[in-house]
Amino acid sequence: MHINPHLFILPRTPGQIVWDYKNHKQFELDLKYSTRLAELIDNPSNFNNQHTIDAHFLSAGIMTTTAPITIEWGWDELSKIFHIGTKNIPCDHVPRDIHEWSKQYLDHCTEVLTTPAPPTRICEHATHGLMPLPKPCSLPQSSLAEALIDRKTCRAFTGEAVSLEAVSTLLYLSLGYLHERENDIDDSVIEGLGARRSSPSGGGLNACEGFLLVQNVIGLEPGLYAYRPAEHALSFLRPLSVQTLGQLLCGQHFINNLPVGLFITSRFDKLWWKYEHSRAYRMAYVEAGHISQTFQLVATALGLHTWLTGALTDNQVEALLGLEDSAEQPLFFVGCGQSDGQVMCTELKALLGAQGKEQ
Numbered sequence: 308m309h310i311n312p313h314l315f316i317l318p319r320t321p322g323q324i325v326w327d328y329k330n331h332k333q334f335e336l337d338l339k340y341s342t343r344l345a346e347l348i349d350n351p352s353n354f355n356n357q358h359t360i361d362a363h364f365l366s367a368g369i370m371t372t373t374a375p376i377t378i379e380w381g382w383d384e385l386s387k388i389f390h391i392g393t394k395n396i397p398c399d400h401v402p403r404d405i406h407e408w409s410k411q412y413l414d415h416c417t418e419v420l421t422t423p424a425p426p427t428r429i430c431e432h433a434t435h436g437l438m439p440l441p442k443p444c445s446l447p448q449s450s451l452a453e454a455l456i457d458r459k460t461c462r463a464f465t466g467e468a469v470s471l472e473a474v475s476t477l478l479y480l481s482l483g484y485l486h487e488r489e490n491d492i493d494d495s496v497i498e499g500l501g502a503r504r505s506s507p508s509g510g511g512l513n514a515c516e517g518f519l520l521v522q523n524v525i526g527l528e529p530g531l532y533a534y535r536p537a538e539h540a541l542s543f544l545r546p547l548s549v550q551t552l553g554q555l556l557c558g559q560h561f562i563n564n565l566p567v568g569l570f571i572t573s574r575f576d577k578l579w580w581k582y583e584h585s586r587a588y589r590m591a592y593v594e595a596g597h598i599s600q601t602f603q604l605v606a607t608a609l610g611l612h613t614w615l616t617g618a619l620t621d622n623q624v625e626a627l628l629g630l631e632d633s634a635e636q637p638l639f640f641v642g643c644g645q646s647d648g649q650v651m652c653t654e655l656k657a658l659l660g661a662q663g664k665e666q
Contacts, residue, residue, distance in 0.1 A: 328392035561652035568642030
């Protein structure tokens with residue numbers, strides 16, 4: 308007899324939760340069951356089919372007669388739990404054709420709409436001090452292919468100021484609700500879900516949001532701003548913190564003079580409002596990736612260089628954005644400015660040069 312290898316245990320006084328993450332099943336164990344499970348983890352050969360608890364464990368799949376297969380996994384257990392645990396969306400009934408799917412999806416959406424929609428973002432509660440952004444400028448008449456080819460990740464920026472018009476264009480084409488697409492909305496679109504961005508969004512929820520970190524933008528005081536896509540405007544949140552940008556991004560200090568950057572967050576409450584299964588967590592990162600790439604292509608078309616990272620000092624970033632213990636969480640950072648186009652920062656190039664001379 309063997310312990311199911313796809314379990315993790317959560318302490319939840321007065322008992323514990325055993326989660327079979329591969330099969331999307333949860334069990335709440337009292338002290339008696341928890342103690343017995345600990346005994347079997349210590350020595351699975353003590354399994355006794357005549358023991359009531361053991362029989363329950365076998366029936367539930369906590370114990371199994373099949374020897375576990377060891378799969379190669381180069382990362383830690385947490386990433387393995389996440390990947391396997393978000394596979395195979397639980398589905399009571401798989402539609403047999405497009406008609407069944409249409410009815411099932413419509414029923415699901417109708418059920419979702421009977422529950423209260425997530426509240427507005429905390430940063431949108433205050434309407435005073437809202438700063439409308441200038442009209443986005445037209446991008447140069449260059450091809451998409453040129454922007455894709457020219458886009459590169461740079462790590463040496465001059466710190467030169469970025470224009471407010473460029474920032475407006477970046478935000479509008481990355482996160483804004485596009486007025487140009489309002490005619491695409493027909494009567495089948497649920498009220499409140501008609502906003503369209505340039506990047507696709509899971510369930511049309513537009514769960515990603517943006518916080519603009521300004522260090523050198525013409526016409527804007529340095530500080531942190533929340534982007535308000537419905538109004539295409541910024542709301543000032545707070546001056547820049549004493550931490551350098553590099554401290555917020557896991558010590559990547561070569562980026563300290565980046566003139567402007569965008570923290571991309573995700574409204575998890577929006578996602579789980581419509582999608583209760585854990586696979587929707589993957590979509591948060593997929594959507595953030597779409598927006599990050601769009602931001603970079605727009606910046607490249609505007610003649611700016613870009614840099615991006617997923618290495619965030621999470622606790623500090625959450626505190627800066629006012630998102631501690633919030634259902635909105637930061638996932639990614641992307642920024643832009645003038646650069647000589649170097650992939651490596653000056654200090655790293657000098658270090659590599661010195662090592663080369665020593666050899």
